[in-house]
Amino acid sequence: MPLIAAAGRTFHVQKLGSGPPVVLIHGLVIGNLATWFFGVAPLLARGRSVLLYDQRGHGLSAPAESGFDLATSSADLGGVLAAMEGFGGAVDVEDVRAAVHESVQRVSRGADGGMLP
Numbered sequence: 001m002p003l004i005a006a007a008g009r010t011f012h013v014q015k016l017g018s019g020p021p022v023v024l025i026h027g028l029v030i031g032n033l034a035t036w037f038f039g040v041a042p043l044l045a046r047g048r049s050v051l052l053y054d055q056r057g058h059g060l061s062a063p064a065e066s067g068f069d070l071a072t073s074s075a076d077l078g079g080v081l082a083a084m085e086g087f088g089g090a091v092d093v094e095d096v097r098a099a100v101h102e103s104v105q106r107v108s109r110g111a112d113g114g115m116l117p
Helices: 040-044 070-084 093-100
Strands: 003-006 009-016 021-025 049-053
Touching (some): 003 070, 009 070, 040 049, 049 070
Parallel strands (some): 021 049
Antiparallel strands (some): 009 049
8 A cells, every 4th residue: 555645745655563553653854754764663563553644745755845744644644544444643632633633542752751731
């Protein structure tokens, strides 16, 4: 399932495992889904459905010259989640809750491991 249409763009996605859903999102400055694919994703996939995707303009997703703000990233995530059904995740808690509030239960910041309600 490498490419899907969502939020008016094409996104590269990968799904691993089965169980309660989790979405791993790479940073905006550098990176792509490989940031997680070759590290923590396979470990999480032992007991969860793990969704990885290349954000706009990264990896194998469609190139982009704009739309790298949190609101657009959250809308992109909402589109990817809608296309993938059954997943939850976050870029910014309030932006994502506004876009896909039913799907979001908890947010973890990977950089420091902090949990947000």
